[in-house]
Amino acid sequence: MPLTQPDALLAIQASLADTSWADEPLLPMEDSGLAHAHLRLGESGWLLRIPKQSQMGLEPKAHLTYESTCFARAAPSGVTPTMAESLPLCPALPRGALVVKAIEGRSASLPGDLPALMRSLAAIHRLPLPASAECVPLLAPRDPLVSMYREVLDQAQYLADADLEPEAEQGIRHELAQFSASIETPQRPAKRLITFDAHPGNFLIDVDGKAWMVDLEKARYSYPGFDLAHATLYTSTTWDINSHAVLDSDAIVAAYAAWEREMGCTGRDQRHWHLPLRRAMWLWSVTWCAKWQVTSGAPPLSEARGQEWSRQHNSEALNAHVQDRVAHYLSPPVVRRMGEEFQSLVAAFADGSGTATQRSDDLE
Structure with missing residues (x-):
């Protein structure tokens, strides 16, 4: 039942009876994400963050624990919203919900806000790495590069059924072979707490120019790159x-350089990993697009559990936007563009010269 329907709102309101927000009106916010719906808790300055699914593929209770831990672990960085309470699973909230501070701010404007984004990411990445036994329940793979490769391969199985142009599929598989080769390198960068969802749409910029990272569902101990x-x-x-x-490419290199300055020598030590991890992250993103293309037409699961990408969880406007982006990113010109970008960044990331040559041609 969509959260904008009166019966759904009344049921959620009842689930807040024993909380500090029992008397706050529930104000639906724009349906802008595939993983969560959001309700403002009146004028309290707090909002409900309600999972639609688990991108981590977890059962509802485990997912809620994971997500609340993400907020708790990132909190000392000072650049993520405060979490006040975790609301348990109930009929009105079959996946539970989190009460988090509503950040008042504007969307990021690039490239101008990139230094602010990099400062905030560095604040998260500088947090002390806990002992292995204390990382749970967050993901902390022994070899994050191999783990990422396996995750990409799992998503890549959808490429064959995603109706791609042959050139696009060949380009993706070429970069996948490059990723595979990078795994053979014996060295690895230092692990840190990362968000694993740091696209600019997940940041809000406050009146002081500070970038707040507001989506922490997929945080893990892995590589900042x-x-x-x-x-x-x-x-x-x-x-x-x-x-x-x-x-x-010059703006991209400048953003990485800003992060390196914030991190000091530990940032510079990771420079030769910037390109391999960039390729890996793009492959994760583009194979996710193939997965969404293939699976999003399925009806919702009969029970609220695990990962599911059914369009029926989202507004028509959101589905149209995602479909447009997915088709664009899987198109031959964009896949070709990414291969050219990787080539343009080789020298810049190798020597830290900060110069590259690729233009910012808009392929829309």
Whole structure:
């Protein structure tokens, strides 16, 4: 039942009876995400973050625990919303919900806000790495590169059924072979807490110019380079309507350099990993597009559990937007563009010269 329907809102309101927000009116917000719906809790300054599904593929209770832990672990960075309460599963909230601080701010404007985004990501990445036993329940794979490769391969099985142009599929599989080769490198970058969802649409910029990372469902202990890529890839910067921008290679290199300055020597030490992790993050994104293309037409699961991409969870406007983006990112010109971008960044990331040559041609 859509959250905008009166019966749904009344049921959710009843589930808040024993909380500090029992008397607050529920104000539906724009349906802008595939993983969550949001309700403002009146003028309290708080909002309900209600899972539509688990992108992590977890059962509802485990997912709620995972997501609340993401907010708790990132909180010391000072750039993520405060979480006040985790609401348990109930008939009105079959996947539970989180009460989080509503951040008042505007969408990111690129490339101007990239330094602010990089400062905030660095604040998260500088958090101390806990002992292995203390990482749970967040993902903390022994080898995040191999783990990412397996995740990409799992999604890549949908390429054959996604009705791609042969050139696009060949280009994706070529880059996948490059990713496979990078796994053979014995060295690995340092692990840190990362968001794994750092596309610009997930940031809000407050009146002081501070970038708040507001979506933490997929945080894990892995390589910061995945976040840097997600913040600057074409498939990320053109995803959200409100923060849409096409970056040229010089802007991309400048963003990475800003992050390195915030991180100091630990950032510079990861420079030679920028390109391999960027390619890996793009492959994750584009194979997810294939997965959504193939699976989103299915009806919702009979029970609220695990991962599901059914369009029936979303508004028509959101589905139309996602379909447009997915088709665009899977098109031959965009796949070709990404291969050219990777080539243009080789020298810049190798020596830190900060110069590259690819233009910001908009392929819309």
